[in-house]
Amino acid sequence: MLKFDFNFLWTIINLILFFVLMRVFLFKPIKKVIDARKELINKQFQDADDVNAQAEELKHQYEQKLVDADDEKKRIIGEARDSAKVEYNKILDRAQADADKLKADAEKQIALDTESARRAAKEQIASLAMEAAEKVVGANACAKTDSDIFDEFLNESSDE
Numbered sequence: 001m002l003k004f005d006f007n008f009l010w011t012i013i014n015l016i017l018f019f020v021l022m023r024v025f026l027f028k029p030i031k032k033v034i035d036a037r038k039e040l041i042n043k044q045f046q047d048a049d050d051v052n053a054q055a056e057e058l059k060h061q062y063e064q065k066l067v068d069a070d071d072e073k074k075r076i077i078g079e080a081r082d083s084a085k086v087e088y089n090k091i092l093d094r095a096q097a098d099a100d101k102l103k104a105d106a107e108k109q110i111a112l113d114t115e116s117a118r119r120a121a122k123e124q125i126a127s128l129a130m131e132a133a134e135k136v137v138g139a140n141a142c143a144k145t146d147s148d149i150f151d152e153f154l155n156e157s158s159d160e
Contacts, residue, residue: 126153 130150 122154126150129153 127150133149
């Protein structure tokens with residue numbers, strides 16, 4: 001059978017005491033260090049996740065700004081086109097109005113030139129007619145009579 005000896009008892013007491021001392025002086029500090037490392041690692045992972053989330057938010061803001069800038073670019077280009085079209089139409093209308101005015105002025109000038117040419121022709125015809133009448137009559141009756149005949153001829157010609 002087994003003998004129960006004091007050495008055996010001291011060995012068990014020593015083992016229990018060694019286990020308790022190891023637990024108090026070795027395992028607890030090691031567990032604390034391991035827990036601190038775990039917490040540090042978890043904190044680093046959390047910080048990395050926070051930085052990642054912040055980077056994603058900045059990326060989203062950047063993409064939104066790009067979209068907004070593109071929309072702003074399209075809006076500005078559209079406004080510039082509209083403004084250019086309005087300015088083009090104004091210039092075209094002004095040019096058309098100037099051309100119409102020049103055309104009207106030219107037509108008036110043509111009418112005036114035609115009328116003055118017609119009058120000059122009538123005066124020349126009347127003068128020739130007077131000269132012919134003088135030659136036929138033989139002598140110049142009087143200036144007043146000539147003037148009256150000349151005016152009557154011009155009035156008759158104007159009516160026609």
